[in-house]
Amino acid sequence: MTSPIIQTIDVVLLTIKNDKLHVALVKRETPPFQGYDALPGGYVHEQEDNDCLDSALRVLKTKTGIRPPYLEQLETFSGKFRDPRGWSVSVVYFALVSLDVIEAANNPQVSLVDIDDLKDLPFDHLNIIKTTVNRIRNKAQYSSLPCFLAGETFTLPTLQKIYEICLGDTLNKVSFRRKIAEMDVIEEIAGALSRQGASRPAKIYKLKPYYLEKLKTLESGL
Amino acid sequence: MTSPIIQTIDVVLLTIKNDKLHVALVKRETPPFQGYDALPGGYVHEQEDNDCLDSALRVLKTKTGIRPPYLEQLETFSGKFRDPRGWSVSVVYFALVSLDVIEAANNPQVSLVDIDDLKDLPFDHLNIIKTTVNRIRNKAQYSSLPCFLAGETFTLPTLQKIYEICLGDTLNKVSFRRKIAEMDVIEEIAGALSRQGASRPAKIYKLKPYYLEKLKTLESGL
DNA sequence: TTACTTAGTTTCAATTTGCAACTATATATT
DNA sequence: AATATATAGTTGCAAATTGAAACTAAGTAA
Known part of the structure; x- marks a missing residue:
């Protein structure tokens, strides 16, 4: 009998810091790559978890x-060579949060790294992060995805900046506002400035409660 | 020690028959669900396969x-309850082919079922197929994906019909042709009618060789 | 030679997008 | 108190894109 396939999950947690996308890495406490920063990941626990999302x-x-x-x-990464322990399958998820969510957790094991400053990472984690950034860039074109990078409340100029950071390009102010209005995912907080x-x-705006954890997509985009 | 997680892959093979999307199902030769039609799937073979795509x-x-x-x-489906044998992970892929590819294989175990006529299927295969159809409907809006459903050669009216079947809606002839031209993925076969x-x-047209197995996407869509 | 059917093109109106200039509203400065 | 200045938000309009209808083209059938 062959050794069983290694079944793991990894999470790409992204945020915006200093007007740039950053990824959260955690120091690995066990081999392989002990002591190195890598994506937070681990084994599936058949007893505790009902599925990989859990x-x-x-x-x-x-x-x-x-x-x-x-x-x-995001996608599942698999193969003979991506993990030195052997044939592995990692179901990868990605999450978007505002910087203050990460700062509130205040975990010294967690470091935020600019996605353009990433050095070599354990496993295929560099590739996984790049795939995630591509996915986000793509979804930013026609969905409310970047809204999850904003804090609980935000202004329209701030939200536009967030979209621009995701897309890597500037946007037209009028068109942007038209599209956000069309998406109908945010509401003004009356009186707040x-x-x-x-x-x-x-x-000042906030996400409509219904869209706090749901995506909205546009027919045409941007 | 707990029983290991069941690691499988499944494939959703789609084609167009009688102007409708059909999915290829194969009769299961082993339990569970022996004798029932289901998606072609199986175990990962650590020795033969370099990754799940293999x-x-x-x-x-x-x-x-x-x-x-x-x-x-497509996506990975996982959990405690989707397979009666226990906690399982299935990495699902989808493929698009023209009907004559399936007919050329001429395999009596394979049946083509209209995606709107699907009865209950083993495991979560019905859900997997619906997820695939949604993905295809989505990608048909801005990519060359439906081209893979056409045969080696095709006419523009045929290709438009294929797009319309994927999208579930009719398209404007002029706009469709403008977009296909913009995508620049097909070339005329000189003289052929x-x-x-x-x-x-x-x-008569064919896919440009470069795009025979690659996707091309549009900025704006349709 | 005329009718018919589908392929492919042209024209133009309707819609969408993007720029530039405008107005609005706060604080800072004189 | 008046004025400067900086960013927020709106308006108007030109440019680009899209979509419907009408047109021309090219074959077979009667």
Whole structure:
């Protein structure tokens, strides 16, 4: 009999820091790659978990202390060579949260790395992260996905900036607002204003409760 | 020690027959659900397969005799309850082929079922097929995916019909042709004409070799 | 040679998008 | 108190895209 296939899950947790996408890495406490930073991941626990989504939520909670409102399956990475222990299958999920969710968890094991500054990572984690960024860039074109990177409340200029960071390009202000209005996923918080510097304050919005953990897509995009 | 997780792959092979999407099912030769029609699937073979994509190609070849030019990972379905044998993970792929590829394989174990006539299926296969159809409907809006359902050569009216079947809606002839031209994935076969009934024959096209197994996407869609 | 049917193109109106300039509203400065 | 200035948000319009209808083209059948 051959050794069984290694069945794991990994989570790509992304946030925006200093106007750039960052990924959350955790220091590995066990071999292989002990001591190295890698994606939070772990084994499926047949007893505790009803499915791999459960596993992903459990592992993310355990390793980072975070319970993300939005978690989506990315893809499954498998093969003979991606894990030195042998033939492995990793079902990968990705989550988007605002920076303050990560800071609130305040876990010293967690480090945030700019996705453009990633060095070599254990396993195929670099490839997994790049696949995730591509997926996000793609979905940012026609969905409310980037909204999950905003905090509980936000202004339209802030949200536009978040979309621009995801897309890697600037957007037209009028078109952006038309599309966000068309998506109909946010609502104004009456009376609330942002009052930043010495300029006109922006209105403050929040996600409509229904869309706090759901995606909305557009017919045409952007 | 707990029983190991069951690691399988399944393939959703779709084609168009009588102007409707059909899925290829094969009769199961072993328990569970022996004798029932289900998606072609099987175990990952650690020795033969370098990754799950290999497993999918091998299983599809073994069970249907088909080697599809286009195969894409759909999603992974997992959990305690989807397989009566226990906690299982199935990495699911989908493939699109023209009807004559299936007919050429001529395998009596394979049956083609209209996706709107599906009865209850073993495991969560009904759900898997519905997820696939949604994915295809989605990708048909902005990519060359439906082209893989056409045979080696085809006319533009035929290709439009294929897109309409995928999308479940009619398309504007002029817009469709503009978009296909913009995608730049097909080329005319000089001089070849379709000559069907008593009417003007249509020009015949084929996929550009580069796109025989690759997807092309549009910025805006349709 | 005329009718018929489907292929493919042209034209133009309707819709959508994107830029630039405008107005609005706060703080900071004089 | 008046004015400057910075960013928020809106308006108007030109450019680009899309979609419907009408047209021309090219074959077979009568």
